[in-house]
Amino acid sequence: MKLYNWGKYPFSDANLHLADSYSTVGSTLNQLSGQAVIPRGNGRCYGDSALQENVCSTLKLNKLLQLDEVSGTIRLQAGVLLEDLLSVLVPKGLFLPVVPGTRLITIGGAIAANVHGKNHHHAGAFGNHVQSFKLLTADGQLLLCSRTKNETLFKNTIGGMGTTGIVLEATLLLSKIETTYYQQKSYLATSLSHLFELFEQHHAQPYLVAWMDGLAAGNQLGRGVLHTGKPCTRQDLASQTMPNPLKVHPPAKLSIPGIVPSWLLQPIVLRLNNLYYRWSNRKSVQHIKHYASFFFPLDAIKHWNNLYGKRGLLQYQFVLPFSSSTDGITAVLEAIKASRLCPYLVVLKRMGEHTPYAATDFPMPGYSLAIDFKYSSKVLDLFHLLDEIVIQHSGRIYLTKDARLPAAAFQKMYPEAVLHSPHIFRSLQSERLFDL
Ligand SMILES: Cc1cc2nc3c(=O)[nH]c(=O)nc-3n(C[C@H](O)[C@H](O)[C@H](O)COP(=O)(O)OP(=O)(O)OC[C@H]3O[C@@H](n4cnc5c(N)ncnc54)[C@H](O)[C@@H]3O)c2cc1C
Missing domain, CATH: 3.30.43 (Uridine Diphospho-n-acetylenolpyruvylglucosamine Reductase; domain 2)
Known part of the structure; x- marks a missing residue:
């Protein structure tokens, strides 16, 4: 197929x-x-x-095996989707300490890519909360791997992109929640340096993520909106009319059909969208958001990738150390501008301390930028240029988002x-x- x-x-x-x-x-x-x-x-x-x-x-390996609410751990099969797991955990006041921007991934995929969320600076990546897993290796052995058993395999599998074997089940550490709501506040930034200042200023907030206006230029290059967030307590919800403080995510109601009109992704539509986004976030007011829209806004629309047409989309996500983030991200944004290609969704995250697991594990302390483009051969050419900038600034790209990185550039980004x-x-x- x-x-x-x-x-x-x-x-x-x-x-x-x-x-x-x-x-x-x-x-x-x-x-x-x-x-x-x-x-x-x-x-x-x-x-x-x-x-x-x-x-x-592994999608049919989707059973929850053992939940221990007292110690806050769960043993489950690797094909369980975060979406299904959260429906069981949330009513019990439990959650996953780290979630990416979609709940439609499996536990095995989360381990293999060592996924991160908008709290990497506080909670690290997914692997930090994996107690152990069972791995089927190339010689047919089913091995229990943890920080004390088969430690090397444990380490090489987290962020190892499926190349050490097949994770069949895992035991995860969970976090306790009082409610499923989050307080989000947004801050408008007029330039990249302003955005970085805001990140540093709000560093104590557990959740940080910024939307960036990829079309801005000149001294507005890198302008955007920083969103900060923290969990709501029951007390925080006292004045709100929330009938159920532990409400589970609703199913997605909207879906993008297979063929969509090409004008939807015209630069002018994006320009208007970016203007509206900045305008709607011009005041730093606090909003209470359910976890579905706080963590997974894109999951509200099924198959949104169809918006990019039959040939699809390419994402370029990279991370740079703090010391080279300003120069490197400025150079990347300028190269995109010069290419005249249209960067659709641009998202900036701050990553914290990180002890790498596999040699292909992505996070490092610094800033990570993810940029979506509609597929074209010109975008592939642009990505080669961006690789050089990323390498020059001692960074690397995220392999789980990659479709085209050449071997030579990979070896410079991941030398081990x-x-x-x-x-x-x-x-x-x-x-x-x-x-x-
Ligand atoms: C809308 C969207 C938003 C996203 N946001 C984020 C984000 O914020 N942060 C982030 O880190 N990622 C993010 N991602 C990427 C996503 O979290 C990763 O690509 C994840 O690995 C996908 O999991 P999956 O179950 O779909 O695995 P697949 O895509 O099927 O596989 C991904 C990798 O995992 C390996 N793998 C899968 N299952 C197993 C297994 N059982 N044993 C061993 N290896 C296995 C595969 O071989 C492959 O190398 C996002 C993706 C989307 C579509």
Whole structure:
């Protein structure tokens, strides 16, 4: 079947093996007798990290195995979606300490990419809250991995992009919540340096993320809106009319059909949208937001990637150390401006201290910028230029968003990276990055 991930570029003709028990995963590996295969969660990576001729889907390994409300831990299968897990945890006053910008990913995908949210500066990445997992390795062993057992495999799997084996189940640490609501405040920034100042000023807030106006130029380059957030207590909700302080997310009601009119993504529409976004956030008022719109605003519209048309979208997400963030991000924004290509969604996050797990683990202390473009060959050319800027400023790009990074640039960004089981667990991405 034709298989692609969220960006719809590239695709592969793949044999999709749907595993519904640990033994079927084992027998699939046996049947493949040494052919390359890659584990797959919900295909929410953007490029080719979960593509290969043989793909092993974990979506049917979706059982919750053991919830311990006292210690705040859960043991569950790797194909469970965050969305389904939260529906069970939330009514009990429990949550995940780290969530990315979509709840439509699996536990296995969260571990393999070591995903981060807007609280990386406070809570680190997803892997920090993984107690242990069971991994099926290339030689058919099912190994329990933790910080004290099979430590190297534990480390290499978190952020390892599916190349060490297939995570079949995991035990996660949970956090306690009083309510499912968050207080969000927004601050308008007139330039990139202003945005950085705001980030530093509000650093004590547990959640920080900024929207950036990718069309701004000159001394307004990098202008945007910083959103800060913190959890609401029951007391904070006392004056509100919230019938259920532990309300679960509602299902998405809107959906973008397969074919959408191309004018929707015209630069003028984006310009108007950016103006409106800045205008609607011009006052720093506090809003109470449910976690669905606070953490996962994009999940409100199913298949929003269809907006980018049949050829799909490409995202460029990179991180730079604090010391080179101003120069590096300015250079990236100027290169985009000079290309005359249209950056649709631009999001800036601040990352905190990070002890890397796998050699391909993405986070580092500094600033991370993610930029969405409609697919075109010109965008691919621009990305080569951006790679050079990122390398010059000692940064790296996020592999779970990547669809095209050349091997030479990858080796400069991730100099310690090695492929752990090159003959079995490898994606189209790892073949490209390791020049296989
Ligand atoms: C709208 C949107 C917003 C996003 N926001 C963020 C964000 O804020 N922060 C962030 O960090 N990421 C973000 N992402 C990226 C997303 O969280 C990651 O790509 C995640 O890995 C996808 O999980 P998945 O279950 O869909 O895995 P897939 O996309 O299917 O696979 C991703 C990788 O995980 C590996 N993998 C999957 N399951 C297993 C398993 N059981 N065992 C071993 N390896 C496995 C695959 O081989 C592949 O390398 C976002 C993505 C989207 C679409």
